[in-house]
Amino acid sequence: MKQKIITTLILLLVINISNAQSSNNLSDENLINDEQKISEILKFPKLDARRVTGLAYSSIVPGSGQIYLGYKTKGAAFAIGFFTGLVGTIVSHNNFIGNRERIQSLQFDYLNADRYTLAEYYWKQMVSVHNEQKTNERARNIFMISTGLIWTLNIIDYLFFTEDKGPIEFSNNNSFNNSFSILSITVPLNK
Amino acid sequence: MKKIISILFISFLIISCSKTEDLISPYHYSVIQKVSNFKLDAVDTTFTGKRRVRMSWEISDTSNLRYFEIYRSQKNPDNYKIIASNYKQFAFADSALPTINDSLRLYYLVFPIGTKTDVRTGVQVSFIGPPSDTLIVTVKKLK
Numbered sequence: 583m584k585q586k587i588i589t590t591l592i593l594l595l596v597i598n599i600s601n602a603q604s605s606n607n608l609s610d611e612n613l614i615n616d617e618q619k620i621s622e623i624l625k626f627p628k629l630d631a632r633r634v635t636g637l638a639y640s641s642i643v644p645g646s647g648q649i650y651l652g653y654k655t656k657g658a659a660f661a662i663g664f665f666t667g668l669v670g671t672i673v674s675h676n677n678f679i680g681n682r683e684r685i686q687s688l689q690f691d692y693l694n695a696d697r698y699t700l701a702e703y704y705w706k707q708m709v710s711v712h713n714e715q716k717t718n719e720r721a722r723n724i725f726m727i728s729t730g731l732i733w734t735l736n737i738i739d740y741l742f743f744t745e746d747k748g749p750i751e752f753s754n755n756n757s758f759n760n761s762f763s764i765l766s767i768t769v770p771l772n773k
Numbered sequence: 774m775k776k777i778i779s780i781l782f783i784s785f786l787i788i789s790c791s792k793t794e795d796l797i798s799p800y801h802y803s804v805i806q807k808v809s810n811f812k813l814d815a816v817d818t819t820f821t822g823k824r825r826v827r828m829s830w831e832i833s834d835t836s837n838l839r840y841f842e843i844y845r846s847q848k849n850p851d852n853y854k855i856i857a858s859n860y861k862q863f864a865f866a867d868s869a870l871p872t873i874n875d876s877l878r879l880y881y882l883v884f885p886i887g888t889k890t891d892v893r894t895g896v897q898v899s900f901i902g903p904p905s906d907t908l909i910v911t912v913k914k915l916k
Contacts, residue, residue: 682793689797696899696901701801
């Protein structure tokens with residue numbers, strides 16, 4: 583919440599500074615216009631049936647709502663970013679669990695070692711795997727936070743910065759028909 | 774809607790909080806100490822005319838010490854063979870040397886044997902401590 587307030591304040595500040603640089607006339611009217619612009623940007627849009635459907639899509643598969651509303655590139659970017667992060671998270675977490683199981687196994691051997699050299703060998707292995715586990719934990723957390731951020735940005739983008747381009751209308755398009763006729767085979771039925 | 778987004782984001786962060794557990798504290802450093810000051814005292818001859826290697830060592834903590842095992846090899850670091858077990862002194866004389874043609878290089882190690890508590894049964898079991906530094910001895914054939 584604090585971050586959002588700070589972000590809004592920074593946004594206000596940046597807009598004010600840029601306006602101050604472009605024109606030195608600081609009047610009440612300018613300030614009112616700025617506030618109106620910001621409130622227009624951050625205004626919660628009306629959710630019609632298409633937007634609600636798109637929001638449901640975006641919530642489950644980030645970027646799919648944008649694609650549904652007609653923004654294919656942006657949607658694909660969100661989807662690729664999200665799934666890359668998700669795969670990274672799963673792989674890192676899987677390695678993390680693998681390391682934990684390996685440590686448990688090594689710990690059993692270590693505690694049952696009957697000689698110093700063997701105990702030292704298992705101990706060194708445990709320390710090495712433990713360090714590896716820490717690295718995997720860090721990677722998993724980074725990937726998970728990135729995935730969460732991408733998902734959140736995707737929802738914010740969908741709600742505030744993605745307009746509906748309207749449904750795609752299917753028509754008796756010539757190009758479509760031509761491309762279709764190339765692939766078609768004529769089957770003589772009368773013979 | 775904003776609240777839902779915040780809740781989902783925070784829950785994402787909470788899920789990621791399963792942390793790496795700390796390792797158990799190592800026990801093997803404190804069971805029994807390493808033998809120190811392992812040195813050659815002399816290479817001499819027994820009254821029967823055999824060559825003999827005399828060596829000695831020290832150990833700082835004898836509270837968990839049961840006995841020593843002494844190993845000898847002609848090819849370091851492999852092929853060590855036990856030459857004395859259940860040995861409770863701090864000096865040893867090796868007179869059962871291999872056949873010497875002209876001269877012979879020998880490598881010695883001393884292992885202190887202590888006890889530790891078995892984690893499964895709770896019974897005291899033997900624990901072979903850390904090896905000493907290698908003692909290298911060259912024995913020449915008597916003319």
